[in-house]
Amino acid sequence: MLSVDAYHRPRSLEQALALLAPERAVVAGGTDLLVNPRYMAGVREVVDLGSLPLAFLEVRAGQVRIGANVTMAAVARSPLVRGLADAILSRGAAVCGSPNIRNMATLVGNVAAALPSADTPPPLLALDAWVLLRGPAGARRVALQDFFLGPARADRRPDELIECVEVPVPPPGTAGGFYKVGRTADDIATVNAACVLRVEEGRIVAARVVVGAVAPVPLRVADAEAALLGRAPDEAAVVEAGRLAVAAAQPISDQRASAEHRRHLAGVCATRALRQAAGLAPHGAELAHA
Ligand SMILES: Cc1cc2nc3c(=O)[nH]c(=O)nc-3n(C[C@H](O)[C@H](O)[C@H](O)COP(=O)(O)OP(=O)(O)OC[C@H]3O[C@@H](n4cnc5c(N)ncnc54)[C@H](O)[C@@H]3O)c2cc1C
Structure with missing residues (x-):
């Protein structure tokens, strides 16, 4: 049972920012924070973001904006999010744990926790998402690509909160893929992958390939992206990209899988996500158990 000296429930972002202090933990859904004693060491007070007016999920100026209080369930069912590159972000959110x-x-808590195995960062990175941070000095936008610094480390100052994540609406015709391998239906990913492809006149003109849980941060596979450009979206191209994902992976061994198994799964997940985006496989099979 968690025991704290004070529980703060600010009503505005300004009030929340004024409450930030080393001995206070910021909590949104609490699903990472409250089950992990590591986060609560030395914490005497909690700042609960649940009453902030940040439950918006909207399109503004060509960006889908997902506020800090939007749940995974809301992201998974949102028509706005489903409209982005074959719903890769909806599908990542839909396999994040159990319905409860x-x-x-x-989603913002998933990003803020900066765990390399999290399910929404790969689709968000494939979609070139941004993080909007708010601090005493005002707002700051960071490309998600630069936000993750290592396991549970991100480019967020102690006096800042994430207000929302912004996802640029991709050009029409942008296809996507997402694939996750987990030990059970509601486990964190053993490995996951997301990708985005744009094909014009039979050739790939834009590619993003991201693999999770195989490096200290969700891994953008630059070599695979470069190798895909200019090629036809065929089986040979996606298999080659999968091979490059294996080469780029630097996984660790832990209770979920050995490094060797994860390296193999980097290729499996990247290839299967890319097959979906290339129209070579259906989009349904985003979760397999291994
Ligand atoms: C049983 C179980 C299964 C799970 N399965 C999965 C899974 O399959 N895939 C997956 O990706 N995750 C999984 N998780 C992890 C967890 O559910 C996600 O990471 C979740 O999205 C975190 O969001 P939250 O709102 O609960 O964050 P919290 O636990 O409230 O916070 C997480 C961290 O983010 C910080 N934070 C939250 N909001 C902000 C903000 N606005 N600004 C700055 N910092 C902030 C907190 O201070 C804390 O450090 C699972 C967790 C459990 C308990």
Whole structure:
């Protein structure tokens, strides 16, 4: 049972920012924070973001904006999010834990926790998402690509909160893929992958390939992206990209899988996500158990 000296429930972002202090933990859905004693060491007070007016999910100026209080369940069912590159972000959110977890967990909490195995960062990175941070000095936008610094480390100052994640609406015709391998239906990914492809006149003109849980941060596979450009979206191209994902992976061994198995799965997940985006496989099979 968690025991704290004070529980703060600010009503505005300004009030929340004024409450930030080393001995206070910021909590959104609490699904990472409250089950992990590592986060609560030395914490005497909690700042609960649940009453902030940040439950918006909207399109503004060509960006889908997902506020800090939007749950995984809301992201998974949002028509706006489903409209982005074959719904890769909806599908990442839809396999984040169990229904109970998805009803509490926020997408912003998933990003803020900066875990390399999290399910929404790969689709968000494939979609070139941004993080909007708010601090005493005002707002700051960071490309998600630059936000993750290592396991549970991100480019967020202690006096800042994430207000929302912004996802640029991709050009029409942008295709996507997402694939996750987990030990059970509601486990964190053993490995996951997301990708985006744009094909013009039979050739790939834009590619993003991201693999999760195989490096200290969700891994953008630059070599695979470069190798795909200019090629036809065929089986040979996606298999070659999968091979490059294996080469780029630097996984660790832990209770979920050995490094060797994860390296193999980097290729499996990247190839299967790319097959979906290339129209070589259906989009349904985003979760397999291994
Ligand atoms: C049983 C179980 C299964 C799970 N399965 C999965 C899974 O399959 N895939 C997956 O990706 N994750 C999974 N998770 C992890 C978790 O559900 C997600 O990471 C979740 O999205 C975190 O969101 P939250 O709102 O609960 O964050 P919290 O736990 O409230 O916070 C997480 C971290 O983010 C910080 N934070 C939250 N909001 C902000 C903000 N606005 N600004 C700055 N910092 C902030 C907190 O201070 C904390 O450090 C699972 C968790 C459990 C308990």
